[in-house]
Amino acid sequence: MVKKMMKKVVAAMMAAVLALGCLAGCGAKEAQTSSASAVEASEKSVEVQEESAAESGAGSSAEGETESGADSLADSASLLDGHLVVYIANEAASDWQIISTEYLKALVESAGGSCQIMNPENDASKQAQMVEDALVLKPSALVIKPIDQAAIIPALQKVNEAGIPVITLDTGLIENAEVDVACAIQTDQTSLGETAAKYVEKAASEGGYTANVITVLGDMSSNIAQLRQSGFNDYAATTDNVKVLAETESKWDPSAAYTAVMDMMTANPDANTIFCCADCMMSGVIQALGELDRLAPAGDEKHVTIVGIDADPNGCAYVEDGYVDQESEHNAALHSDIAYKVIVDMVNGYDIPETIFFDTTARNIDNIKEAWGNMDVKNVANWGVMEQDAYVMQTPAQ
Structure with missing residues (x-):
């Protein structure tokens, strides 16, 4: 467009x-x-x-x-x-x-x-x-x-x-x-989440696996956060290979996102995909994966698929580094x-x-x-x- x-x-x-x-x-x-x-x-x-x-x-x-x-x-x-x-x-x-x-x-x-x-x-x-x-x-x-x-x-x-x-x-x-x-x-905030889910489905289909997703949510008192969540989840519900294992509200806070990823990945060791609802939280996601020894670029067997929203400067850099697979541009x-x-x-x-x-x-x-x-x-x-x-x-x- x-x-x-x-x-x-x-x-x-x-x-x-x-x-x-x-x-x-x-x-x-x-x-x-x-x-x-x-x-x-x-x-x-x-x-x-x-x-x-x-x-x-x-x-x-x-x-x-x-x-x-x-x-x-x-x-x-x-x-x-x-x-x-x-x-x-x-x-x-x-x-x-x-x-x-x-x-x-x-x-x-x-x-x-x-x-x-x-x-x-x-x-x-x-x-x-x-x-x-x-x-x-x-x-x-x-x-x-x-x-x-x-x-x-x-x-x-x-x-x-x-x-x-x-x-x-x-x-x-x-x-x-x-x-x-x-x-x-x-x-269209719904399209931001849906676009992320479509990528996750495609990656899972091409890789022959089920995408086990943990989601880092924004401030759920905001309709922006609600629409991004529903856009992802509603599309995921129509697929056979995208499963949302856990979601945590992180209120647009990277420190809260760090804690959320640490907790969700520990509780769900089979998680292989992360949906981060805004790039303002992405540094917390990356930090947590690094400490869990799960941070690796695309192509590495340890790579966790990550989809984000915004395509802000940090989000762009993480894509270029291979850590984030796709951004829904806001x-x-x-x-x-x-x-x-x-x-x-x-x-x-x-x-x-x-x-x-x-x-x-x-x-x-x-x-x-x-x-x-x-x-x-x-x-x-x-x-x-x-x-x-x-x-x-x-x-x-x-």
């Missing part, structure tokens, strides 16, 4: 994040080995970027390719003149959120607007207060990634009363919420590109869809270099808009 995707991630921004003690994913605390893993991932990215530059000269683009940076930015220079966009994230530490916020900010500013990012640090009550604070700024649009899909409703109702359009990004609201959402933008940049185009169309009087759902892309060793986790974060201001077909902007370039 997405055509080609930008460049490789540069280490500088990731290293800065790690230096501040930030985690690589979902807003939870890193496991003991996460800093080393992220640094290794960043170093690998730099090496690959240098190789790509040497091969292509100007630097090759990957899936969801940006329209030639300077030209596309110049064309859109006044599309949002005088408009303020407020983006209230859930946190500002994860790779996903860093790319999402920085990219949307760059796009809005390149179009002559301004973008204020607010970081509630995964605190739902703080996020609700930030929504109310944003009302004073009278933005043209409020973009939000809800932390608590129910608790945020009263605050968003006040945004409705003020006549400010609400755009939910990546995370929606509870069903039948009495909030007017101008546009909900989200990867594309941070694509979400923000769509949000930008929706905002431009909205303020310029075009009708916008109430919901934009899009499927994942399966990433493996053959195409992992094209994943969003391998984008050049340092150059975000010059990316320009993406060439993608999930949402095409209606407003003509000026």
Whole structure:
């Protein structure tokens, strides 16, 4: 669905994040080995970027390719003149959120607007207060990634009363919420889990074995975690060779994921497959397998099949190392590109869809270099808009 995707991630921004003690994913605390893993991932990215530059000269683009940076930015220079966009994230530490916020900010500013990012640090009550604070700024649009899909409703109702359009990004609201959402933008979360299960079934069929799966779940109070779980389990239930032995809620925390894998693998010694519901927990999975002497790359007889979700920088590195077999891509940049185009169309009087759902892309060793986790974060201001077909902007370039 997405055509080609930008460049490789540069280490500088990731290293800065790690230096501040930030985690690589979902807003939870890193496991003991996460800093080393992220640094290794960043170093690998730099090496690959240098190789790509040497091969292509100007630097090759990957899936969801940006329209030639300077030209596309110049064309859109006044599309949002005088408009303020407020983006209230859930946190500002994860790779996903860093790319999402920085990219949307760059796009809005390149179009002559301004973008204020607010970081509630995964605190739902703080996020609700930030929504109310944003009302004073009278933005043209409020973009939000809800932390608590129910608790945020009263605050968003006040945004409705003020006549400010609400755009939910990546995370929606509870069903039948009495909030007017101008546009909900989200990867089909069920497809993320289902894509992982399809790979597990295929690997088991080709290998002539039954996939005995242990699952590292996210925060099950979130519908994102619920949909990823059901996507995997519902598909697995239709097969004869995928069996889920155990599941443990790990709340997007790599330390909890480490403990979960240690416990589940010990209790289920015949487990040969791990489904990790988000890359922010993957370092804990890798650490646990290493301590259990079960960590080995694909092709090694000790290899445990691992499927993950996100394709963030660490996830990409683990695929390249052979430890993770497939990632269901949860594309941070694509979400923000769509949000930008929706905002431009909205303020310029075009009708916008109430919901934009899009499927994942399966990433493996053959195409992992094209994943969003391998984008050049340092150059975000010059990316320009993406060439993608999930949402095409209606407003003509000026």
